[in-house]
Each structure stands twice: as structure tokens, then as C-alpha cells.
Amino acid sequence: MIKLNILDQETIKITNKKRIINLLYKKRELTKQDISKKLNISVPTIINNVNELIKEGILEEAGVGDSTGGRKPVIVKFISSARYSFGVEVKPHYVRIILVNLDSEIQYDKYFKMNCLQNFNKVLDKVEEEIDIAIKETKIERYKVLGVGFSLPGTVNEEKMLLEIAPNLMVKNICFQKFQSRINIPVYIENEANAAAYAEINLSIGNEMKNLVYISITEGIGVGVIVEDNLYKGKNKRAGEFGHMTIVPNGIECNCGRKGCWEMYVSERALLNYYNNNSTEKISLLKEFFNKLDNNEEIAIKVWKRYIDYLSIGIQNIILALDPHYVVVGGEISEYEDNLLNYLNEKVFIENKFYNEKDNRILLSKLKKDSSIKGAALLPYNKLFFLGSKII
Numbered sequence: 001m002i003k004l005n006i007l008d009q010e011t012i013k014i015t016n017k018k019r020i021i022n023l024l025y026k027k028r029e030l031t032k033q034d035i036s037k038k039l040n041i042s043v044p045t046i047i048n049n050v051n052e053l054i055k056e057g058i059l060e061e062a063g064v065g066d067s068t069g070g071r072k073p074v075i076v077k078f079i080s081s082a083r084y085s086f087g088v089e090v091k092p093h094y095v096r097i098i099l100v101n102l103d104s105e106i107q108y109d110k111y112f113k114m115n116c117l118q119n120f121n122k123v124l125d126k127v128e129e130e131i132d133i134a135i136k137e138t139k140i141e142r143y144k145v146l147g148v149g150f151s152l153p154g155t156v157n158e159e160k161m162l163l164e165i166a167p168n169l170m171v172k173n174i175c176f177q178k179f180q181s182r183i184n185i186p187v188y189i190e191n192e193a194n195a196a197a198y199a200e201i202n203l204s205i206g207n208e209m210k211n212l213v214y215i216s217i218t219e220g221i222g223v224g225v226i227v228e229d230n231l232y233k234g235k236n237k238r239a240g241e242f243g244h245m246t247i248v249p250n251g252i253e254c255n256c257g258r259k260g261c262w263e264m265y266v267s268e269r270a271l272l273n274y275y276n277n278n279s280t281e282k283i284s285l286l287k288e289f290f291n292k293l294d295n296n297e298e299i300a301i302k303v304w305k306r307y308i309d310y311l312s313i314g315i316q317n318i319i320l321a322l323d324p325h326y327v328v329v330g331g332e333i334s335e336y337e338d339n340l341l342n343y344l345n346e347k348v349f350i351e352n353k354f355y356n357e358k359d360n361r362i363l364l365s366k367l368k369k370d371s372s373i374k375g376a377a378l379l380p381y382n383k384l385f386f387l388g389s390k391i392i
């Protein structure tokens with residue numbers, strides 16, 4: 001018989017527990033016998049682990065199932081309010097904080113305008129203060145908070161807990177380690193498009209597929225890449241920076257210091273700027289632009305055609321590079337489905353010898369404005385509860 005050392009036994013125990021939680025998270029409730037069958041783990045081991053998870057308050061007994069002879073089997077249920085997690089989204093001009101339960105349902109949601117440019121310490125002070133307020137207001141015990149996940153618009157090295165560079169926030173090398181010790185809750189950080197991709201695959205369309213590219217259209221452009229359920233970040237954690245691929249040589253100057261980057265043509269800001277440069281009227285909201293487009297205003301139509309052209313070129317390049325199942329377009333712009341999807345499908349798949357609409361599909365984000373913040377809030381759960389997905 002192979003003797004396992006203590007470390008191996010401990011690993012198996014943790015893995016078994018994770019598998020049980022993961023199964024019940026999906027199935028909601030099962031008898032211990034069903035869990036044993038589905039996971040191919042012996043009934044006594046299941047009973048042991050389930051008892052521990054009941055003690056930890058993650059599972060509860062919920063009645064009895066039908067008997068197949070002998071004693072009626074006890075049903076065990078997943079408790080979605082057993083643990084919580086914070087998601088924090090930092091943008092140039094606002095910060096949003098949510099608290100979610102294990103089902104990613106929002107329990108607390110606060111949005112505050114603030115100038116986040118240059119001074120990141122101010123942002124972290126505010127987040128610390130707001131976390132305390134949220135815990136007090138929701139009356140959730142602090143030990144039940146598994147972590148705080150940040151969605152950040154820049155290059156993130158999650159292992160070093162470092163926001164390396166965020167041109168749109170005008171900050172560099174922000175380390176989150178001190179902040180973690182200060183708040184005494186585990187902190188996780190991720191790039192906003194990666195976080196959104198992660199949320200879309202885990203909370204919305206993940207059951208249908210495993211390869212996805214998420215394009216986050218906000219004040220900049222971020223792209224998150226999921227390969228076989230794993231978040232692909234590459235050697236230097238910088239994969240997916242398609243927002244800075246050159247789309248127009250010597251084009252418009254970008255915050256990154258180069259010219260003609262894709263985001264200078266397809267970000268929200270780029271769309272509004274181009275409209276404002278061509279019209280005597282000045283607008284600052286996407287809603288205003290789409291009102292004009294819906295009213296068939298000539299300038300708006302011209303601006304939109306140009307926008308779709310540039311967006312399509314970038315998406316075509318991404319499909320050529322990665323051949324994903326789905327390309328998911330997110331950000332506020334994705335809420336204008338009627339104006340976006342048909343035009344985009346037409347342009348992206350037109351006159352294309354490499355692929356068609358059956359090979360790859362363009363979808364609009366299902367989680368809308370919640371995608372990256374919910375993805376951020378999932379990060380603490382991933383480490384402690386879920387199996388499978390890795391960062392590669």
C-alpha cells in the first residue's frame with residue numbers, strides 16, 4: 001500500500017472539500033450518497049467532510065430524501081449566505097464597491113464619484129473606509145468575508161499584487177500588499193477586462209463554451225482572454241493588450257505614448273470625441289449619442305459607421321489571432337444592442353475567407369455593467385472554493 005505523507009493527505013482533504021462545495025454550488029442540494037456517487041469518493045469520507053463543512057457553516061442539512069431501502073438519506077444543501085466577498089472597481093472618475101454572497105448576488109452596492117488620477121493612496125483610503133461601513137451596515141461578521149477583489153484598468157501582476165501600469169489612471173507600480181495587511185482581509189487584484197471575462201465565463205455563458213475573448217469598451221479598451229477555462233495572461237502578465245495594437249500608423253496619439261492605438265478609435269471616449277469634433281453640439285454621454293443615432297442625425301450616422309469599421313477591424317484581427325468560440329463585447333455600449341450587433345456581424349464576417357458566423361460568434365455582455373466588478377468579487381472564491389481554472 002502506498003503511504004501518503006501528511007502533506008499529501010492534507011492536499012487530498014482540501015481537494016475533496018473543494019469538490020464537495022463545487023458540486024453543491026452547482027446542484028444546490030444532494031444526499032450524501034449522491035455526492036459520494038458523483039465524486040467517486042467513499043460515503044464515510046463524504047460524511048466526514050460534509051460534517052466539517054456543516055460546522056464551518058457552508059452546508060446545512062435540509063430534510064431527508066427518498067429511501068431506497070433502509071434509513072432515509074439526509075439531504076445536504078449549499079448556503080449561499082455562508083461567505084461573502086467584496087468587488088471593487090476603480091475607474092478614472094469613480095469607484096464602485098459591491099458585496100456579494102456565494103451566488104454572486106449583490107448585497108450592498110455603493111458608487112462614488114472621485115478623481116482617481118495620479119493619487120492611488122487616496123483611493124485605497126476611501127475603499128478601506130467604505131469596506132468598514134459596508135460590513136457594519138450589512139451586519140455581516142468579518143470572518144465571513146473571504147476577500148476583496150479589485151478590477152483595475154491596467155496591467156496587473158496578481159502574484160506580486162502589483163498594478164504595474166495604468167495609463168488611464170496615470171499611475172504605475174501600485175503595490176497592494178500593505179493595503180492587505182492594513183485591512184486584514186485577503187486582497188486579490190486583476191485587470192478589468194480579465195475580471196469581466198472571468199465573470200462572463202463563470203456566471204453567464206460558461207456552460208456553453210470554454211474559449212472566450214472579452215472586449216471591454218470603456219474609457220479605454222481592455223481585452224480578456226480565456227483559453228480552455230483558464231485566464232491567459234502570458235509571460236509578463238500583459239497578454240490581451242489589444243487596445244494598444246496599432247490600427248492606424250501614425251494615427252491619434254495615445255496615453256501609452258504611441259500613435260494610432262485601437263483604443264483611440266473605439267473607446268467610449270473616442271466615439272464621443274469624434275462626434276464632438278464633427279458637430280457644433282457637444283455631448284458627454286453615450287446616451288446622448290445613441291439618441292441622435294436613433295433620430296437618424298446625419299453626423300451621428302457618419303460617426304457610427306466609422307466607429308463600427310474600426311471596431312470590426314480590431315475584432316477581425318483578434319479572431320485571426322485567437323480563433324475563440326465567442327467574442328463578447330462589454331461596457332455601456334453593449335446596452336445598445338440594436339445599433340451594435342447586426343452592424344458588427346455584417347462587417348466582421350463580410351468578405352472573409354478564414355471564418356464565418358458559424359465558426360466564431362459575437363455576443364454582447366450578459367452581465368452588462370456588473371461584469372468586471374462581479375469578476376473581481378469572484379477572485380477570492382476562486383482561490384478558496386473552485387477548482388480547475390488557472391492563470392496561464
Ligand SMILES: [Zn+2]
Nearest residue numbers: 244254256261
Ligand atoms: Zn496606446
